[in-house]
Amino acid sequence: MNDPMEEEKVWHRAASRVRLRLNLGLWLEKTLPLWTAASLLFSILALWDRERGGERLEVLAALFAGLIALSGLAQLLRFRASFFTPEDALDLLDARLGLRNRLRSAHSGVGDWPEPPAVLPKAVRFRRDRAFAPLALSVAVVALAVYLPVRVEKSPAPLPVAGPASWQEIERALDTLREESVVKEEAIVEMEERLRELRTKPREEWFDHGTLEASDSLKEELASEMRELTRALGDVAASLEELKDMDAGAPAEARRLRERRLGAALEVLDLSGLPFEREATRELQTLARNSKLRRATKEEIERWKQMRERLYHGLPGGAEEVVVGLRSRGGGEGRNGRGGVDRGPGTAPLDLSAEPLEMLSDRIEALEGEDSSSGPFGAAVGVSIGEHEVRTEGVRFGEDGGAVDSMGEGGDRVWTQSLLPRERRVLQRYFQ
Amino acid sequence: MAEKIATESEVRAASEKLGRLRRSLSEVLFGREALIDQVLVGLVAGGHILLEGLPGLGKTELVKALARAIRLEAKRIQFTPDLLPGDITGNPMLQEADGRKQFVFQPGPIFGNLVLADEVNRASPKTQSALLEAMQEGSVTVMGEAHPLPRPFFVLATQNPIELEGTYPLPEAQLDRFLFKLEVKRSPLAVLERIVRERDLGAEPAVTPVLDSAELLALMEVSRRVYLPDVVASYIARLVDATHAGSSRSAADVKFGASPRAAIAMAAASRSLALLEGRINASFEDVQAAAKPVLRHRLILDYGARLEGGSTDQVVDSLLAEVPPREKPVPATLQEA
Numbered sequence: 195m196n197d198p199m200e201e202e203k204v205w206h207r208a209a210s211r212v213r214l215r216l217n218l219g220l221w222l223e224k225t226l227p228l229w230t231a232a233s234l235l236f237s238i239l240a241l242w243d244r245e246r247g248g249e250r251l252e253v254l255a256a257l258f259a260g261l262i263a264l265s266g267l268a269q270l271l272r273f274r275a276s277f278f279t280p281e282d283a284l285d286l287l288d289a290r291l292g293l294r295n296r297l298r299s300a301h302s303g304v305g306d307w308p309e310p311p312a313v314l315p316k317a318v319r320f321r322r323d324r325a326f327a328p329l330a331l332s333v334a335v336v337a338l339a340v341y342l343p344v345r346v347e348k349s350p351a352p353l354p355v356a357g358p359a360s361w362q363e364i365e366r367a368l369d370t371l372r373e374e375s376v377v378k379e380e381a382i383v384e385m386e387e388r389l390r391e392l393r394t395k396p397r398e399e400w401f402d403h404g405t406l407e408a409s410d411s412l413k414e415e416l417a418s419e420m421r422e423l424t425r426a427l428g429d430v431a432a433s434l435e436e437l438k439d440m441d442a443g444a445p446a447e448a449r450r451l452r453e454r455r456l457g458a459a460l461e462v463l464d465l466s467g468l469p470f471e472r473e474a475t476r477e478l479q480t481l482a483r484n485s486k487l488r489r490a491t492k493e494e495i496e497r498w499k500q501m502r503e504r505l506y507h508g509l510p511g512g513a514e515e516v517v518v519g520l521r522s523r524g525g526g527e528g529r530n531g532r533g534g535v536d537r538g539p540g541t542a543p544l545d546l547s548a549e550p551l552e553m554l555s556d557r558i559e560a561l562e563g564e565d566s567s568s569g570p571f572g573a574a575v576g577v578s579i580g581e582h583e584v585r586t587e588g589v590r591f592g593e594d595g596g597a598v599d600s601m602g603e604g605g606d607r608v609w610t611q612s613l614l615p616r617e618r619r620v621l622q623r624y625f626q
Numbered sequence: 627m628a629e630k631i632a633t634e635s636e637v638r639a640a641s642e643k644l645g646r647l648r649r650s651l652s653e654v655l656f657g658r659e660a661l662i663d664q665v666l667v668g669l670v671a672g673g674h675i676l677l678e679g680l681p682g683l684g685k686t687e688l689v690k691a692l693a694r695a696i697r698l699e700a701k702r703i704q705f706t707p708d709l710l711p712g713d714i715t716g717n718p719m720l721q722e723a724d725g726r727k728q729f730v731f732q733p734g735p736i737f738g739n740l741v742l743a744d745e746v747n748r749a750s751p752k753t754q755s756a757l758l759e760a761m762q763e764g765s766v767t768v769m770g771e772a773h774p775l776p777r778p779f780f781v782l783a784t785q786n787p788i789e790l791e792g793t794y795p796l797p798e799a800q801l802d803r804f805l806f807k808l809e810v811k812r813s814p815l816a817v818l819e820r821i822v823r824e825r826d827l828g829a830e831p832a833v834t835p836v837l838d839s840a841e842l843l844a845l846m847e848v849s850r851r852v853y854l855p856d857v858v859a860s861y862i863a864r865l866v867d868a869t870h871a872g873s874s875r876s877a878a879d880v881k882f883g884a885s886p887r888a889a890i891a892m893a894a895a896s897r898s899l900a901l902l903e904g905r906i907n908a909s910f911e912d913v914q915a916a917a918k919p920v921l922r923h924r925l926i927l928d929y930g931a932r933l934e935g936g937s938t939d940q941v942v943d944s945l946l947a948e949v950p951p952r953e954k955p956v957p958a959t960l961q962e963a
Contacts, residue, residue, distance in 0.1 A: 216960065217955035219956070220959075224960045276954075286962070289951070289952075294900075294912075295858060296907065296909075298907075299855055301854050302853075318956055318960040319963045321960060321961050324958050324959045347910070389903060533725050600864060
C-alpha cells in the first residue's frame with residue numbers, strides 16, 4: 195500500500211475502532227459500579243417481593259431496567275467531556291506499534307503516514323476482572339433473585355368488608371322501631387351507639403370471638419326487648435279486644451282480670467328497655483279507657499295489632515318461634531296447678547301467662563308435653579311477670595333467715611329466677 | 627513553532643552524518659557507545675556536558691577524539707585549587723606598539739570550540755563561576771569589553787565524585803547550566819581486554835575527521851527544527867512538574883525540583899535524540915531516554931534521603947514509572963494489548 199491517502203484512511207479507521215473501545219471502556223468503568231449497586235438493590239427487592247407472592251415483580255423489573263438505562267445515559271452525558279479523542283487513539287496505536295509518535299506527527303501534518311501493517315493489532319482489550327466480572331456478577335445476582343426458589347409467605351387474610359350478620363339484623367330491627375315511631379328515640383340512639391362502638395373496632399377484630407359475642411349479646415338484648423315489647427303489645431291488643439267485646443253482663447271478676455292484665459301490659463310497655471313514646475302511651479291509655487267503655491273501634495285495635503305484627507317480624511334475626519308457658523300444666527284463672535271448670539278463657543294449658551298469646555294466624559307454637567315435675571334440677575320451667583310474693587307477716591327476724599315462701603307441693607318446682615323486668619335489665623346491663 | 631519543521635530528507639542526512647561521527651568515535655573509545663550517543667545528543671542540542679567519573683576512564687580521551695573527528699579547536703583546562711578566573715578567560719596584557727603602551731586582551735583557554743574543563747570541581751568556586759558564566763553568556767567580559775566566544779562552543783567538564791578529597795562541589799545554580807550530567811562507569815571485562823590489546827600507553831589513537839564546525843552548526847540547526855508533538859511536550863512538562871515535592875509521590879524526598887530550563891533542556895535533548903535516530907519527531911521514548919542525564923544534577927534531595935543513600939537517579943526512575951506518557955490513562959476496564 196503506497197497510496198498516502200489510503201494509508202491515512204486505514205490509520206484513521208483503526209484509530210476510530212480503538213477510540214470506540216476506549217470510550218466504551220471508560221463508560222463501563224463509570225457505569226458498572228452503578229449497575230452493580232442497582233442489581234443488588236433489585237435483587238433484594240425482588241426476593242422480598244417474591245416471598246410475598248411476587249405481585250410487584252414486573253413493576254420492579256421495569257423500574258430496574260429503567261434505572262439501568264438512566265444510569266447508563268447519565269454517566270454517558272456526565273463523562274462525555276472526558277471521552278477519548280481520535281488523537282488519543284492514535285497515541286495509543288503509536289505506543290502499541292512502537293511508532294514513536296509517528297502517527298500523531300502525521301496527524302499534525304508532519305511527515306508521512308507510516309505504512310500500516312497487514313493486520314492491525316488491537317491496541318487495547320477488555321479486562322475480564324474489571325469489565326466482564328462485574329457484569330457477570332450483576333446478571334448472576336439478578337438471575338438468582340428472580341429464579342431462586344423461595345418460600346412464599348401466605349398473604350394475610352383479607353380484611354372483612356362487612357361486619358357480622360348480627361349487625362345488619364340489629365340495624366334492620368332498629369330501622370323497624372324507628373319507622374313505627376312508638377319507641378323513644380333515645381333508646382334507639384343508645385342501641386345505635388353501642389352498635390357503632392362495635393363497628394369502630396379494627397376490621398381485623400370484627401370477627402374475633404369477643405366482638406362476635408358482644409354483637410350477639412347486643413342482638414339478643416334487642417331481640418329480648420322487642421319480644422317483650424311485642425308480647426306486651428299483644429297482651430294490650432288482646433285485652434282491648436276482649437274488653438271491647440265483653441258485654442255488660444260479663445262477670446266483674448273476669449272484667450277485673452282483663453283490666454289488670456291490660457294495666458300490667460301497659461306497665462311493661464312503659465318500663466321496657468325500649469320504652470314507649472309518651473304520645474303512644476297516652477294514645478294507648480285513651481284507647482284502654484274507651485275499650486272499658488266499649489267505645490274503642492275495631493280499626494283502632496287492629497292498627498295496634500298490625501303494629502305488633504310488624505314489630506314482631508322486625509325482630510333481629512326475623513320472626514321467631516314464640517314459646518310460651520312451655521312446661522307447665524297450666525291452670526285456670528292464671529294460677530298454677532289450679533284448673534277448674536270455670537277456668538274459661540284463663541290461662542291456657544302449658545302457658546304460665548294469664549292469657550295465651552295465640553292471636554296470630556301464622557304463629558307456630560311448639561309445645562312439649564314434657565312433665566316438668568320430672569325435669570332436671572335447676573331447669574327453667576317458665577317465665578312470668580308479676581310482683582314478688584313476699585311474706586310480710588309472721589316473720590321472725592333472726593329465726594326465719596333463709597326461709598322460703600313456699601315449700602311447694604308434690605312435683606312442683608321451686609322458682610329459681612324470680613326477677614322483675616327492670617331488675618333483669620339492671621342485671622343484664624351490669625353483665626354487659 | 628515559528629521555524630520550518632525539518633523534512634525527512636534533512637533529518638535522514640543529518641542522521642547519516644551523526645552516524646559517521648558515532649562510528650568514528652567508537653573506533654577510539656571501546657565499549658562506550660551509549661556514552662558517545664549521549665555526548666553527541668548533547669552536542670547537537672547545543673548544551674554543555676558534565677562528565678562524572680573516576681580518573682582514567684576515558685573522559686579526556688572522548689573529548690580529544692571528538693575534537694579531532696569534528697575538526698574543532700579543542701582546549702583543555704586542568705582545574706586546580708590555585709587556578710584563577712583570568713587563567714580561564716584571559717588577561718589584559720600591557721604591550722607597547724608604536725611607542726604607546728596599551729592593554730591588549732590575551733584570550734584564555736576558554737576561547738575554543740570544544741573546551742575540556744578537567745576536574746572542574748577542584749577549582750575554587752570563584753574560578754568555577756568564571757567558567758560557568760562564560761558557558762551561559764557565550765562571551766567573556768574583561769575590563770568592560772565583551773569578547774564573544776567562538777561558535778560552536780561546547781564545554782565538556784569532568785568532575786571527580788564529590789566524595790573525593792579536595793573538591794568544591796558545584797553550586798546548584800551552576801549545575802543547572804549543564805545540559806547533561808553523564809556518569810562514566812568503568813568498562814566491562816571484555817572491553818578492558820580489548821583496550822589492553824589495542825592501545826599503547828601514551829600513544830594517541832588516530833581519529834578520522836568526519837565533520838567540520840559548519841556542518842556541526844547545520845546539524846544543530848536541523849535538530850532545533852525536529853518536530854516535538856504536543857503530547858510529548860505535555861509529557862515533558864508533567865514530568866518536570868512532578869519533580870517538585872508535593873506534586874508526586876516520587877518527589878517526596880526532593881528538596882528542590884527541576885527548573886523550566888530543565889524542561890527546555892529535555893525538549894532539546896529529545897529532539898537531538900530523534901535526529902540521531904533519523905526521526906522527524908521526538909517521542910515519549912526520547913524523553914524517557916533523556917530524563918536521567920537532564921534531571922539527575924538538577925534535583926536536590928533532602929538531607930534525610932541523602933543520609934539514607936537515595937540518589938536522584940532513583941527519583942527519576944520512580945518519576946518515569948509514576949508519570950504516564952499519555953495524560954489520559956487507559957480505563958480500568960481495559961488493558962493495553
